[in-house]
Amino acid sequence: MVCCFWVLTRKDNNFPRCFCAFKxxxxxxGFSLPLCVVCKTHLPMADNLTHQQRHHIMSSIHATSxxxxxxxxKRLWKDGFRYRVNDRRFAGTPDVVLPKYRTAIFVHGCFxxxxxxxxxxxxxxxxxxxxxxxxxxxxxxxxxxxxQLEAKGWFVIIVWECELAKKNLESTIGKVENxxxxxxxxxxxxxxxxxxxxxxxxxxxxxxxxxxxxxxSEIKAI
Ligand SMILES: [Zn+2]
Numbered sequence: 001m002v003c004c005f006w007v008l009t010r011k012d013n014n015f016p017r018c019f020c021a022f023k024x025x026x027x028x029x030g031f032s033l034p035l036c037v038v039c040k041t042h043l044p045m046a047d048n049l050t051h052q053q054r055h056h057i058m059s060s061i062h063a064t065s066x067x068x069x070x071x072x073x074k075r076l077w078k079d080g081f082r083y084r085v086n087d088r089r090f091a092g093t094p095d096v097v098l099p100k101y102r103t104a105i106f107v108h109g110c111f112x113x114x115x116x117x118x119x120x121x122x123x124x125x126x127x128x129x130x131x132x133x134x135x136x137x138x139x140x141x142x143x144x145x146x147x148q149l150e151a152k153g154w155f156v157i158i159v160w161e162c163e164l165a166k167k168n169l170e171s172t173i174g175k176v177e178n179x180x181x182x183x184x185x186x187x188x189x190x191x192x193x194x195x196x197x198x199x200x201x202x203x204x205x206x207x208x209x210x211x212x213x214x215x216x217s218e219i220k221a222i
Contacts, residue, residue, distance in 0.1 A: 068164035069095050069107040075173050081180060090154075092145030101184035103155045105176070106142070107164070114139050115160050153190070155183040 073096060076083060084097045094104035110120035114135040123131050146156050157179055163172040 066107065066109070066161070068159075068161045071164055071169065072096070072105075072107060072159060072173065072176070076177070076180075079177060081177070091148035092142070094149075094156075098180060098184075101155070101180045102153060102187035103157060103180050103183045104149055105157045105159060106145075107159045107161065108142070110160055110162050111135075112138055113142060113160075115162065118160065118162055120162050153187075155179075155186070157183075 073083070073085070076096065081098060082100065084099070086093050086095060087097045090097060090104060092104075092106065095107045096105040097103075098105070108115070110118045111122070112135065115121045123135075142158075149156050157176060159172065159176060162168070
């Protein structure tokens, strides 16, 4: 099947540099570039794209679940964690929300969120300043979201896509699950503390009232 993109790529004398062809060397963990909407083939990460071609790629990216994200979710579910997915009621629409543990998880693509010192974060050689600015904006948004959630008492866990590569998967999931559990404990602890404070406060109020009434009856007796 010949789609619009393949035709354009032929003209660029860059045919057929499909993304899949070099996935194994640069994106071994299966970083998901969008599929062409026409032929459902992975679009290449070519550096000589025209504005129209780049727009075509970028506009076909949706906030759908990526493969590493699905792997993480599958394992969490298997290990007994229950969660909500892409809950829009929370700032930044976290990929996974675990209300019981007061934890929100974001699975970040290394490229789009600028994973520092990561081999998967390679700024394209053309339109470099555009990409640098775009990624900086994404990072700023990530920070804002983090702050908003933390201000509401939520714990935020960031998981990078490279951390979910096959060789790192087990250790990453272990770390994430430990963090979720400790967040859950901290959350339960804070609830207990709040309840204790409330109980203390109301017993103080009762005592104050009792003394006040006693004083009043003593005055009346005089
Ligand atoms: Zn990375």
